[in-house]
Amino acid sequence: MPTTISRRHALRAMGLAASTLVTPSLFARQQQRLTAAEIMGPFYPLQRPLDDDSDLTRVSGQPGRALGQAFDLRGRIIDTQGRPVGGAMVEMWQANRHGRYAHKSDPNLTAPIDPAFQGFGKQASDHEGRFRFLTIIPGPYPVIEDNKRWTRTPHIHFDIRGRHDRLVTQIYFKGQALNDTDLLYQALSAQDRDTVTLDLQPADPGAPAPLFGEWTVVLASG
Ligand SMILES: [Fe+2]
DSSP, X not given: OHHHHHHHHHHHHHHHHHHHHHHHHHHHHOOOOOOOOOXXXXXXXXXXXXXXXXXXXXXXXOOSOOSXXXXXXXXXXXXXXXXXXXXXXXXXXXXXXXXXXXXXXXXXXXXXXXXXXXXXXXXXXOTTSEEEEEEEOOOOEEEEETTEEEEEOSEEEEEEEOSSOEEEEEEEETTOGGGGGOHHHHHSOHHHHHHTEEOOEEOOTTSSSSEEEEEEEEESOO
C-alpha cells in the first residue's frame, strides 16, 4: 500500500511539476485573436487625393485644419504568434466631421465637404509593425438600405496588405451612443468588437493631438 500511495504521490507530483513546466511555454505560444474583418463599404476613394500622407488633418496647399476632434492613431501589426509585421501597406479612408465622404457616390449631399480634410491616408508599417495617422473622429451618416433607415456610427475604413494576408476592416470608438444601433458593429461578436474598438485617451501636452488611440492589428501570418 505505501508503495501505491507513494507512487500516486509521485505521479501527482510529476503531473504538477509537468504542468508548472508546460504552462509558461503554452502562454508563450498562445495565439493572438485575429482582428475582425468588415465589409469594404461603397466609399473607397475612386480618385486618390493628391495629398495622401499620414496627416489627414491638413491638405497640402490648402489653408486651415480639418474640422472635428483630432486624435493620434497609433497602430501596430502583428501575426497570431505576436511577431511584428513590417512592410505592410495600410490604407485608411473615412467621412469628415459632417459624415460626408469625398466620393462622388456619397448620397449624403446635405453634409458639406471639408476642403481641409484629407479623407484618405496610406503608410507602410515599419520593422516593428508600427504605423501612425493623425486624423479626426468622423461624423455619423445616414444609411438607406432595403427600405431600412439607420445611422452609421463613427468609424474609419482600413485595407491592410501584408505579405500573405489582406485585412479589410473598420474601427470604431468606445463610448459612441450610435454603436448600440449600428447594424455592422452589432453584427460582430463582443470579442470581435474588442479587436476593432479604440478607447481614446488624453495625450501628453505637446503631442500632435489632444487624444490618442492604440490599435493592435492581428493578421493570420503577416
Ligand atoms: Fe463608412
